[in-house]
Amino acid sequence: MALTLYRQALNRALDEELANDEQVVIIGEEVAEYNGAYKVTDGLWKKWGDKRVVDTPISEAGFIGMGIGASMLGVRPVMELMFFSFAYVALDQMINNAACIRYMSGGSINCPIVVRGPSNGGTSVGATHSHTPENLFANVPGLKVVAPATAHDAYGLMKSAIRDNDPVYVMENTLLYGDSAAASDLSDEEFTVPIGSAEVKKEGTDVSLIAHGRSVIVALEAAKQLGEEKGINAEVVDLRSIRPLDEETILKSVEKTNRAVLIDENKPFCGVSSQIAATIQEKAFDSLDAPVLRVTSIDAPAIYSPPLEKEQIPNVSRVVDMVQKLG
Amino acid sequence: MLEQIESHKYSELEVNKSLSDEDKIEFLRQMVRIRRFEEASLKYYNLGKMGGFLHLYIGQESIAVGTASLCGDNDHMITAYRDHGHALAVGMSMNECMAELYGKKTGCSKGKGGSMHFFAPDKNFWGGHGIVAGQTPLGLGLAYGLKYNGEKGAALCFLGDGAVNQGSFHESLNLAQLWELPVIYIIENNGYSMGTSQQRSSAFNNCLAGRGDAYGIEWDVGKGNDIYEVRAKTKEAMDRAHNDSQPTILEFDTCRYQGHSVADANAKKYRSPEDIDYYKENYDPISVWKKRLFKESVIDENGYKELDDAAKSEAKESATFAEESDFPDLSEITDDVYYEVDNQTESGKQGKYFFHD
Ligand SMILES: Cc1ncc(C[n+]2csc(CCOP(=O)(O)OP(=O)(O)O)c2C)c(N)n1
Ligand SMILES: [Mg+2]
Numbered sequence: 001m002a003l004t005l006y007r008q009a010l011n012r013a014l015d016e017e018l019a020n021d022e023q024v025v026i027i028g029e030e031v032a033e034y035n036g037a038y039k040v041t042d043g044l045w046k047k048w049g050d051k052r053v054v055d056t057p058i059s060e061a062g063f064i065g066m067g068i069g070a071s072m073l074g075v076r077p078v079m080e081l082m083f084f085s086f087a088y089v090a091l092d093q094m095i096n097n098a099a100c101i102r103y104m105s106g107g108s109i110n111c112p113i114v115v116r117g118p119s120n121g122g123t124s125v126g127a128t129h130s131h132t133p134e135n136l137f138a139n140v141p142g143l144k145v146v147a148p149a150t151a152h153d154a155y156g157l158m159k160s161a162i163r164d165n166d167p168v169y170v171m172e173n174t175l176l177y178g179d180s181a182a183a184s185d186l187s188d189e190e191f192t193v194p195i196g197s198a199e200v201k202k203e204g205t206d207v208s209l210i211a212h213g214r215s216v217i218v219a220l221e222a223a224k225q226l227g228e229e230k231g232i233n234a235e236v237v238d239l240r241s242i243r244p245l246d247e248e249t250i251l252k253s254v255e256k257t258n259r260a261v262l263i264d265e266n267k268p269f270c271g272v273s274s275q276i277a278a279t280i281q282e283k284a285f286d287s288l289d290a291p292v293l294r295v296t297s298i299d300a301p302a303i304y305s306p307p308l309e310k311e312q313i314p315n316v317s318r319v320v321d322m323v324q325k326l327g
Numbered sequence: 328m329l330e331q332i333e334s335h336k337y338s339e340l341e342v343n344k345s346l347s348d349e350d351k352i353e354f355l356r357q358m359v360r361i362r363r364f365e366e367a368s369l370k371y372y373n374l375g376k377m378g379g380f381l382h383l384y385i386g387q388e389s390i391a392v393g394t395a396s397l398c399g400d401n402d403h404m405i406t407a408y409r410d411h412g413h414a415l416a417v418g419m420s421m422n423e424c425m426a427e428l429y430g431k432k433t434g435c436s437k438g439k440g441g442s443m444h445f446f447a448p449d450k451n452f453w454g455g456h457g458i459v460a461g462q463t464p465l466g467l468g469l470a471y472g473l474k475y476n477g478e479k480g481a482a483l484c485f486l487g488d489g490a491v492n493q494g495s496f497h498e499s500l501n502l503a504q505l506w507e508l509p510v511i512y513i514i515e516n517n518g519y520s521m522g523t524s525q526q527r528s529s530a531f532n533n534c535l536a537g538r539g540d541a542y543g544i545e546w547d548v549g550k551g552n553d554i555y556e557v558r559a560k561t562k563e564a565m566d567r568a569h570n571d572s573q574p575t576i577l578e579f580d581t582c583r584y585q586g587h588s589v590a591d592a593n594a595k596k597y598r599s600p601e602d603i604d605y606y607k608e609n610y611d612p613i614s615v616w617k618k619r620l621f622k623e624s625v626i627d628e629n630g631y632k633e634l635d636d637a638a639k640s641e642a643k644e645s646a647t648f649a650e651e652s653d654f655p656d657l658s659e660i661t662d663d664v665y666y667e668v669d670n671q672t673e674s675g676k677q678g679k680y681f682f683h684d
Contacts, residue, residue, distance in 0.1 A: 025475065051475070057505065062464050062498025069405075069468015069482075072453055075475050092495070096458050097465060105446035105454070106437035107663035141664045141681070164674055165666040196678020244678030275682065 003183035006176045009151035010040045010116075013158035014078065016190060018048050021076060024162060026053045027067055028080030028117075037082050038118065038177050060086050064115065065093035068167075071113045072101070078162055081117035084171060085131040098167040099142030112165045116158070119147070119171035120214060121265060121302045121313050130302030130309075134171045134212070135266045138243040138275075145242040146195055147171040149216035152184035153240050156193025164195060173214045181217050196244035200253060204235030207323055208253040210276055211263035212239040215314050219263050222319035232323060242272055250276060251284050258289040261322050263314045268296040290326045295319050337555035342397075342562040348625045354396060354554050355620060355631070358388040358613045360638045361412045364421050367642035368411070368428055372589050376650070377428045381442050384412035386584040389612035390515055391416040393557030394483055397565055398451065401480025403469045405453040405462050407487060408443035409515075409583075417452045419445065421645035431652035438655045439663060459520075460486060460493030463512065467499045470510035474572055481568035482510045483561075489520020489528060491535050500576070504542045509568030511561070514578040515551065521587045522597040536578035544574050551579030552612040582606045 004012070017024050030037050032045035032055040045053040056063040060081065067077035081087055087094055094115065102110050121130035138145045144166055148154040154172065161168035176182040201216060202223055209219040216238040223234040237253050239245065254260050260280055264273035277292045298312040311318075337343060365383045372381045384391070387409075395404065395416035406413045414424055419435060427434030428442055435445050445455040453469060456462035466484025473480045490496060491514060503510050514535055518525050529535060539546035545567060549560045557579060564575035584603055586594025607614075620626045626634075667675030 057498075057501060059498035059502060061495045062467070062502050065461070065464020065495060066468040066471055066499070066502060069453075069465035070472040070475065071468070072448070072465070073403075073469060073472030073476075075468075075472045092458055092461050093464055096461055097456075101446075101454070102666065103663050104436055104440035104444040105448070105663075106435065106439050107666075107669060108436075108446055109448050109453070110666040112666075141661075144665075160674065165670075165672075194677045195674055196680075241678055244680045245682075246678045 003180065004151045004186040005178055006151045006154050006182045007038060007040050007178060009155035009184065009186060010158055010172070011042055011044070012186070013155045014041065015044060015047070017159060017162040018044065018052055023074060023076045024078060025051070025075060026078050026080070027056060027063055029056055029058055029082050031055060031080050036080070038174060040177070041080070060090040061093055064090040065097060067113050068093055068098050068111050071111045072109050076112050076162060078114040078116065081115060083129050084117045084119035084133055085129050087115070087133060088131070094137070095140055099140045102166070103142060110165050111167050113167050114161045114170060115167070116170035116172060118174040120173040120175060121297065122175055122309060124304055124306045124309055126304045127301035132171070132265050134242050135270060135272045137169050138272065142167070144168040144195055144244065145171065146240060147213040147242060148240060149176070149213055149238050150182050150184050152186060153193050153238070155186060156191055157195065157240065159190070160192045160195050163192070168195065171213060176214055176217070179217065193240065196241045196246055198240055198246035198249035199238050200235060200249065201238045202234070202236040204233040204257065206233045206257055207259040207261060207326060208235050208237055208257045209261055209263055209319065210237045210239065210250060210253070212242060212272060213265060215263040215265055218314050218316055218319060222316045222323070225316060225320055226323055230324065234323065239272070245275070247279055247283070250279065254280055254284045255287045258287050259326050260292045261319065261326065262292065262294045263319055264294060264296045265313050266296055267299055268294065269299070271296055293322050293325060295322050337553065337559045340559050342558055343555045351620055351625050352634070354392050355613070355616055355626065356634050356638070357392045357416055358616065359635055360421070360641065361388045361391070361415050362613060363635070363638040363642040364415060364424065364645065365411055367646055368425065369585070369589060371646050377442070378430065379441055380408070381428070381589040382409040382587065383583070383585040383589070384409050386611070387515055387517065387551065387581045388412055389554050389616065390513070390551045390557055390579050390581060393554040394513065394561045397558060397561055398483070399480070401473060401478045402565065403451040403453060403480065403482045404485070405466045405469060405482065406455065406485035407459065407462055407490065408455070408457050409487070410443065410445050410455040413485065414445040414447065414452060414455070417447060417450045419447050419450065419452065421641050422648045425645035426649040426652050429649035429652070430654060431649055432655040432659070433648070433652040437659070437663065460490040460496045462486070463490070463493070463496040463499045466512070467503055467508060467510050470503070470508035470574070471506070474508055479569050480509065481565045483513055484510055485513045485515055487520060488514060488516040488518065488525050488535060489523070491538065492529060500539065500542045500544060503574035504544050507572050508574055509572045510574045511564045511568060512574070512576045513561070514576065515581055516578050517581050517583045519587070519598065521591070522593050524597070534578055536576040539576040544576055546576040546578070548578045548580070551581035552610045552615055554612070554616055582610070
């Protein structure tokens with residue numbers, strides 16, 4: 001069976017949506033003639049031409065704002081940020097405009113845009129290129145934020161995002177693009193993964209490991225180790241979507257296992273896991289046999305030094321250690 | 328201060344020569360309606376009927392009215408927070424605008440936008456934007472959408488003389504020319520960004536529009552208080568957009584009579600009231616237009632008085648309408664956040680969207 005890589009799955013989703021809807025246009029730096037900085041858009045320009053796949057100058061505020069404006073007229077731009085860290089120069093457009101125009105217009109305008117790109121550390125590119133702003137954007141009503149961990153979900157969520165009539169920010173991960181652990185056996189049939197649905201990636205009985213993005217892959221590896229070496233049967237819940245959030249799946253899992261460890265590459269202060277912890281203590285308090293613990297990034301800007309950065313972001317041994325702390 | 332109006336050559340151009348008497352009276356009516364609406368809004372603001380800011384357009388009416396008068400089905404407008412004039416000029420009603428100022432559910436944005444955020448997509452009016460220059464990439468996007476779908480139209484994107492110093496505007500200019508998008512940036516130069524004069528905020532060579540030279544964008548400057556001139560220059564830019572899909576920067580001199588907003592404590596400190604009075608006496612766009620129509624025998628004192636009285640009562644009635652309207656229900660706070668939720672689509676039913684208790 002030939003597995004599809006995360007990047008190939010995204011590529012297929014983009015290609016199919018370009019075919020499905022003439023209003024879909026891919027816009028970003030190096031997405032066309034260069035085939036994408038990470039080859040996610042490989043071959044699309046050659047196939048679809050200048051109108052549908054558009055290289056931009058280095059002007060994130062300008063071209064993302066432009067995409068938002070065009071979306072008000074019904075165009076469906078899918079905009080690539082080379083890194084989600086670069087969203088910070090376009091925040092005004094991404095927050096003040098994309099998220100608020102529907103509201104401020106009393107619901108008379110909507111902005112069906114997608115902004116996608118990698119949102120991760122762990123690649124030794126230093127603090128300016130390693131931000132994970134899913135918590136930041138999920139804090140903004142009007143925005144949707146998804147963070148697929150596998151090729152299957154990357155494909156299905158990307159298609160849902162493009163078809164959605166609200167702004168959806170798709171947080172990918174450079175470490176997953178070519179990772180065999182994130183690869184999937186994709187059906188030839190088109191399918192979508194609904195935004196707002198979590199998935200139990202591994203059933204378990206003793207503790208819920210709740211994560212999104214690449215931390216899901218870390219959690220799965222940790223669960224394996226916990227099972228083999230410690231006799232702990234961990235369940236792994238993949239949020240997939242941050243906002244909207246599938247609380248039901250989270251709570252069901254915690255009610256079953258009575259313990260939760262949250263794995264989150266965000267920094268701890270108001271990270272995505274902060275919201276999950278608040279939800280669990282509020283709605284599943286009586287099910288808990290231990291405090292909700294978290295494995296987040298160590299609370300400093302992303303360090304460059306490669307061996308240290310591997311320790312700064314969640315990794316298997318940190319998760320295994322934290323689970324054992326539950327007692 | 329501007330030179331005395333010399334409008335002959337603009338009135339002789341086809342775009343203006345073709346105007347009927349009714350058209351000319353309509354421009355007068357629209358300008359007067361904007362002014363009376365804003366005077367009324369100021370009055371009720373001071374009575375505590377509204378919250379937040381109120382940026383008045385009084386003194387600049389000829390620009391919104393002159394430009395809007397040229398817009399067809401595929402032409403779009405978008406501006407900053409000083410948006411009441413543009414809103415009325417594109418045909419939004421005083422009632423919905425005043426009710427919005429009052430924060431009522433009958434407002435154009437159901438009380439969710441306020442003074443700075445009027446919208447009417449059905450009239451090709453895309454706001455109403457509170458962040459200085461934040462609308463400039465959006466205006467570019469409207470032009471992109473037009474071109475993408477092969478429509479012959481233009482996006483008129485208004486900004487102030489202070490907004491020209493934002494990076495997003497320059498990014499937009501670069502993209503506009505690079506991709507030959509039919510956007511027209513219209514700088515309404517009233518000489519001040521809040522309390523900072525143009526001289527203290529901008530490095531410029533004669534004018535602000537001239538910055539277009541850096542990008543190879545066509546530009547022009549004109550007197551904003553003269554509808555003939557506004558229409559003449561805007562028409563040229565619109566032809567360029569419609570026929571050649573090329574951008575333009577226009578800069579119109581103008582004057583805001585009030586403070587930056589009603590809350591401008593320094594309104595009388597950074598510029599002299601005498602200068603404003605002088606402008607009002609000599610260059611006020613409504614007076615100038617009115618006098619011209621008197622001279623052209625298009626309307627007389629009586630006719631003007633009638634139209635003015637009508638505008639005053641319309642404004643007054645809009646305040647009554649706003650007063651009598653309801654505030655939105657608390658439960659409506661979370662409406663209009665997500666399209667998919669409002670429309671209860673499959674996507675809108677999936678997962679939790681709102682996290683308050
Ligand atoms: C990004 C941003 N910075 C500052 C402000 C506060 N502010 C609102 S209007 C304004 C002055 C803008 O002047 P100008 O562009 O000339 O427009 P005018 O008010 O004269 O119409 C300032 C500083 C803002 N709204 N947005
Ligand atoms: Mg100004």
